[in-house]
Amino acid sequence: MKREVVVVGERETVTGFALAGVGRAYLHSSREETLRLLRGLLREEGVGLLLVTHRVAEELGEEWRRMVREKGPFPMVLRIPDRTGYRPERDELEEMVRRTVGAEVVVRREEE
Amino acid sequence: MMALSPTRMELLRLRRRIALARKGHDLLREKMDALVMEFFEVLRKIYEKREGAFDQLGKAHSSLSLCMASWGTAETEQAAREARKGAVLETSLRYIMGVPVPVVEVGETVRTALGRGYSLHPSPSLLDRASEEFERALKMLAEVAELEEAARALAWELERTRRRVNALEYILIPRLEAALKFIGMRLDEMEREHFFRLKRIKATLERREAVGGGAEG
16 A cells, blocks of 8 residues: 655755655644644554654653554654754663563674 | 352362463463564664664755755755655555564655756756755665564564463462362361261261160170
């Protein structure tokens, strides 16, 4: 099934992905508005990939995290760095490993 | 504690239930081990791909800001509005140990300058460059997203399975074993009472016989 890509972020992210052919690129304005937008997007059958910048995701907070936890396999959600390359210190993947497998596990990148 | 009737029937029933619960517990444990292995395999792939995708995105942002700085922000944004929109993914599902995870087939996202659809005449090569870098980034990000979704789904299933394993191990099985022990003890006790009663009856009978025999003799 063909599904589209949607982007939510600041101006540069939106512009860049629009240049790459993403049909729906939304500028983040306020927390409430973006949450409402995302809630709708998560329910849309036709959305395959939802890119949200880390900074926006952080501003949306726990409610957004819960929405992501409760959704199905589609749309896929990925948090990406914005123009400034911002990424939070606490990595979501590491949190996931800690929660599911236990604190003693450290995952390292495979050395060449 | 459940209502228990201390009968041999109940004892047998409990033994069967314990055996079944233990078997279920072992199967779930095996499932958990397999899920952990799958989870780490996906995790390894994510670590392999994510940095590259984010680096590419960083590169795309630099060429975009270069374009905005030299050509103009408004012009660049106008071109972005004009650009042809056709970024779609071919998606489907697959199952890892019964857990549905997304699959994306990312075709070629990089387009020719003509294919992008913005008016070519006034657009500088910097714009083409920025577009191309973002197109590259998009493809890589879609692949990372697929993996992250798989990791998320597997982690969730792991938690669910672990809860069930724990419920069996720490609640259901101990409870059944306690019930089994209780019934076993109760049955033993009844056995002793019964034995004692028999002895009493025997003693009484013997005494009666002795008394009767004396009267006769």
